[in-house]
Amino acid sequence: QVQLVQSGAEVKKPGASVKVSCKTSGYTFTNDYIHWVRQAPGQGREWLGIINPDSGITRYGQKFQGRVTMTRDTSTTTVYMELTSLRSEDTAVYYCAREPITSVRVYYYDTWGQGTLVTVSS
Amino acid sequence: QSALTQPASVSGSPGQSITISCTGTHSDVGTYDLVSWYQHFPDKAPKLLIYAVTERPSGVSHRFTGSKSAITASLTISGLQVEDEADYFCCSYASGGSLVFGGGTTLTVL
Numbered sequence: 001q002v003q004l005v006q007s008g009a010e011v012k013k014p015g016a017s018v019k020v021s022c023k024t025s026g027y028t029f030t031n032d033y034i035h036w037v038r039q040a041p042g043q044g045r046e047w048l049g050i051i052n053p054d055s056g057i058t059r060y061g062q063k064f065q066g067r068v069t070m071t072r073d074t075s076t077t078t079v080y081m082e083l084t085s086l087r088s089e090d091t092a093v094y095y096c097a098r099e100p101i102t103s104v105r106v107y108y109y110d111t112w113g114q115g116t117l118v119t120v121s122s
Numbered sequence: 123q124s125a126l127t128q129p130a131s132v133s134g135s136p137g138q139s140i141t142i143s144c145t146g147t148h149s150d151v152g153t154y155d156l157v158s159w160y161q162h163f164p165d166k167a168p169k170l171l172i173y174a175v176t177e178r179p180s181g182v183s184h185r186f187t188g189s190k191s192a193i194t195a196s197l198t199i200s201g202l203q204v205e206d207e208a209d210y211f212c213c214s215y216a217s218g219g220s221l222v223f224g225g226g227t228t229l230t231v232l
Binding site for chain 1: 123124125126154156158160165166167168169170173174179211213214215219220221222223224225226
């Protein structure tokens with residue numbers, strides 16, 4: 001079955017960077033897009049961006065432009081999200097999620113990772 | 123503050139029906155039929171309940187239905203069950219190619 005398995009929790013100091021991985025399995029890696037979404041404590045969810053695992057092309061949310069980088073490794077069917085210049089407000093659970101691609105874009109997520117807690121604290 | 127507005131909490135008794143609203147703008151919910159709904163239990167991966175406003179993925183109970191009017195989308199859960207207690211959130215495509223989310227609604231089944 002389709003699975004997205006994320007890396008473990010991280011604790012970082014302000015100003016540092018974090019790189020979260022999302023290992024995919026159970027489907028053809030290059031067929032579907034991967035998005036990253038986060039939820040800060042007591043807050044709603046935010047869209048960080050999207051990567052096309054086939055081409056590597058990315059699009060980032062305006063709020064995160066310049067601080068986020070999404071990459072992929074086709075040999076290991078893994079997607080990565082790196083966030084730099086961390087501040088306390090970046091403390092959140094970060095999720096990867098799959099958007100299934102058909103003949104048209106559908107803009108929904110049929111599978112999510114289990115989430116990765118990133119804590120930013122001095 | 124989330125881009126889409128949902129009530130923080132709703133409650134109902136077993137067997138009853140409840141509706142959760144998701145209000146956006148003409149740049150997202152009001153223009154695109156690309157609203158999805160998810161059920162989220164603590165420390166679990168969210169589960170897709172509804173996509174394209176009204177479509178239900180295979181395997182999702184018929185007790186979950188979606189609708190939309192103007193800038194407000196809604197999720198209705200009928201025949202409430204105790205196991206429906208969870209966080210529910212909406213998501214919509216937005217002009218410019220991003221996705222926006224609701225703040226989430228905690229459902230309590232009394």
